[in-house]
Amino acid sequence: MTRSKVFVTRTIPAAGLDLIRAACDVDLWPDELPPPRAALIERVRGVDGLLCLLTDPVDAAVMDAAGPGLRVISNHAVGFDNIDVAAATARGIPVGNTPGILTDATADFAFALLMAAARRVAEGDRFVRAGRWRTWGPELLLGPDVHGATLGLIGFGRIGQAVARRAAGFEMRILYFDPTAPAADPALRAEAVNLETLLREADFVSLHVPLTPQTRGLLNRETLALMKPGAILINTARGPVVDPAALAEALREGRLFAAALDVTDPEPIPPDSPLLTLDNCLIVPHIASASIATRRKMSLMAAQNLIAGLQGEPLPHCVNPEAYR
Numbered sequence: 001m002t003r004s005k006v007f008v009t010r011t012i013p014a015a016g017l018d019l020i021r022a023a024c025d026v027d028l029w030p031d032e033l034p035p036p037r038a039a040l041i042e043r044v045r046g047v048d049g050l051l052c053l054l055t056d057p058v059d060a061a062v063m064d065a066a067g068p069g070l071r072v073i074s075n076h077a078v079g080f081d082n083i084d085v086a087a088a089t090a091r092g093i094p095v096g097n098t099p100g101i102l103t104d105a106t107a108d109f110a111f112a113l114l115m116a117a118a119r120r121v122a123e124g125d126r127f128v129r130a131g132r133w134r135t136w137g138p139e140l141l142l143g144p145d146v147h148g149a150t151l152g153l154i155g156f157g158r159i160g161q162a163v164a165r166r167a168a169g170f171e172m173r174i175l176y177f178d179p180t181a182p183a184a185d186p187a188l189r190a191e192a193v194n195l196e197t198l199l200r201e202a203d204f205v206s207l208h209v210p211l212t213p214q215t216r217g218l219l220n221r222e223t224l225a226l227m228k229p230g231a232i233l234i235n236t237a238r239g240p241v242v243d244p245a246a247l248a249e250a251l252r253e254g255r256l257f258a259a260a261l262d263v264t265d266p267e268p269i270p271p272d273s274p275l276l277t278l279d280n281c282l283i284v285p286h287i288a289s290a291s292i293a294t295r296r297k298m299s300l301m302a303a304q305n306l307i308a309g310l311q312g313e314p315l316p317h318c319v320n321p322e323a324y325r
């Protein structure tokens with residue numbers, strides 16, 4: 001029996017890669033950086049399946065280069081804004097993602113960023129390493145309290161709610177804005193409000209929405225201006241949800257106390273980005289889900305989606321079930 005041919009666009013944790021290798025003939029892109037577009041187009045020709053990352057734009061041209069044999073696209077991420085899902089659906093190709101398993105790791109990290117931005121952890125570390133720590137100072141590196149503050153969650157799906165559970169331990173008042181969220185668990189004691197109320201009242205605003213045409217640029221010059229003076233913005237969702245120029249302006253002018261970004265627009269952040277010049281902007285390289293166990297589970301789930309698609313079975317986690325109709 002001939003084995004399916006798949007292209008895997010980067011080395012993923014062994015748990016998932018071994019599963020794929022046991023079932024398929026694998027062409028693996030070995031570099032640390034993603035395949036450039038021309039290479040992606042070249043390497044997908046004639047494959048039955050594609051396992052890609054959030055760094056790989058997979059559009060109609062990529063699908064057409066693969067040809068009519070392409071039976072499944074499996075994204076090694078919960079977000080799938082890198083894939084033209086409508087184009088996949090039109091071609092009857094199911095697209096898989098990795099929901100659920102990275103919820104807690106991402107919520108842990110959003111809270112780590114929130115704490116670090118408020119209590120100036122990265123700045124403190126830079127201060128010490130620069131040899132500037134001369135004495136204990138009554139007004140050295142002061143920041144706002146986290147406990148008892150108001151947290152505004154934009155997006156109240158799995159990850160937003162997991163952040164709310166952590167915030168409850170810090171006795172925070174929790175507001176959320178999410179027109180699509182089902183009724184919240186009353187145990188969370190979270191209050192649904194409109195976007196303007198959330199921005200005006202929250203001391204911390206944390207983003208947990210997917211990137212869609214509706215959320216692109218949601219935090220822009222106008223909406224950032226509604227934020228409470230001295231508030232802190234945390235983004236572990238997708239970079240383009242925030243306008244970087246408007247954010248830099250709000251941080252430079254001291255209207256916001258700080259921002260903590262796991263994601264930027266674009267990624268990686270350009271070396272000349274004004275955000276990199278600001279001490280009150282903490283930036284890390286899209287690592288919110290990067291716990292060892294979580295990345296292992298993501299690789300397994302992505303592999304299971306890929307193999308199910310190749311075998312003509314429904315994907316365990318499919319973002320476009322309408323592709324089967």
Ligand code: DGY
Nearest residue numbers: 076077078079102289
């Ligand atoms: C995702 O999965 O969408 C995250 O951004 C990376 O883990």
